[in-house]
Amino acid sequence: MSSRFPTRPRSRTPVQLHQVTKVYGRSGRAVRALDELSLALPAGTFTAVMGPSGSGKSTLLHCAAGLDAPTSGSVVLADRPLDGLTEDQLTVLRRERAAFVFQSFNLMPTLNVTQNVGLPYVLAGRRPDPHAVMEAIERVGLADRAHHLPAELSGGQQQRVAIARAVAGGAEVLFADEPTGALDTATAGRILALLRSAVDETGQTIMMTTHDPVAASFADTVVFLVDGRIADHMTRPTATQVADRLVGLAARPATGAR
Numbered sequence: 447m448s449s450r451f452p453t454r455p456r457s458r459t460p461v462q463l464h465q466v467t468k469v470y471g472r473s474g475r476a477v478r479a480l481d482e483l484s485l486a487l488p489a490g491t492f493t494a495v496m497g498p499s500g501s502g503k504s505t506l507l508h509c510a511a512g513l514d515a516p517t518s519g520s521v522v523l524a525d526r527p528l529d530g531l532t533e534d535q536l537t538v539l540r541r542e543r544a545a546f547v548f549q550s551f552n553l554m555p556t557l558n559v560t561q562n563v564g565l566p567y568v569l570a571g572r573r574p575d576p577h578a579v580m581e582a583i584e585r586v587g588l589a590d591r592a593h594h595l596p597a598e599l600s601g602g603q604q605q606r607v608a609i610a611r612a613v614a615g616g617a618e619v620l621f622a623d624e625p626t627g628a629l630d631t632a633t634a635g636r637i638l639a640l641l642r643s644a645v646d647e648t649g650q651t652i653m654m655t656t657h658d659p660v661a662a663s664f665a666d667t668v669v670f671l672v673d674g675r676i677a678d679h680m681t682r683p684t685a686t687q688v689a690d691r692l693v694g695l696a697a698r699p700a701t702g703a704r
């Protein structure tokens with residue numbers, strides 16, 4: 447897949463967060479979703495973010511992707527500090543350097559599957575590469591739905607279109623929030639293998655939240671959040687090790703290790 451995509455100069459550390467705190471709400475009702483969290487993702491790596499419900503996983507992804515602004519601290523995406531960028535500049539940066547697989551799928555309802563997957567090319571002012579688009583659609587198992595509209599697909603199928611689009615577009619960084627949450631085990635395995643190959647074959651950098659130790663085992667590194675802080679890291683994880691670590695974390699308070 448890689449050879450057909452336009453190559454751009456890539457960052458060596460495309461995602462960087464420095465002492466990021468995110469507080470929602472005010473005074474008595476304030477929630478500290480991220481607490482002075484620092485993290486750097488090297489190019490061409492796959493990182494899974496895990497932790498209990500409410501530990502800050504989605505907030506971390508949103509802040510790292512420039513979809514939400516931290517209360518304090520700084521975020522650098524593809525070598526651009528996000529602080530001080532206008533909303534228009536942020537939109538262009540996200541469009542040119544990042545791709546998103548979020549639970550709100552953001553598929554264009556009037557475009558069919560093929561057109562949705564080719565959309566990053568159109569937004570970048572290029573003609574979609576039909577081979578790359580079709581290959582991505584085949585790899586998420588939707589070749590027989592290529593001309594269907596999103597409304598004619600199940601939720602899990604729509605999610606797979608979003609994944610095909612993110613991979614086919616060749617974005618430098620792919621942010622995925624529970625990308626396999628709505629999928630059966632076999633389809634999830636297929637999608638995770640596709641994400642893994644996007645890292646190994648095209649050098650994409652992936653940051654993915656998940657509750658599933660099997661999904662996390664496809665990553666190079668797992669970051670465990672507790673109360674908005676990084677409580678632990680694991681490299682070259684196996685599903686069993688991840689599951690054991692989650693049980694261990696649930697049994698103790700956050701260490702505050704960062």
Ligand SMILES: Nc1ncnc2c1ncn2[C@@H]1O[C@H](COP(=O)(O)OP(=O)(O)OP(=O)(O)O)[C@@H](O)[C@H]1O
Binds near residue numbers: 504
């Ligand atoms: N817009 C918001 N306004 C107020 N509080 C919020 C908002 N978004 C998130 N929070 C709070 O911030 C904390 C972290 O939420 P976040 O969605 O990042 O957690 P999560 O780890 O992704 O959870 P889950 O696994 O349940 O999806 C939670 O306590 C949540 O209630």
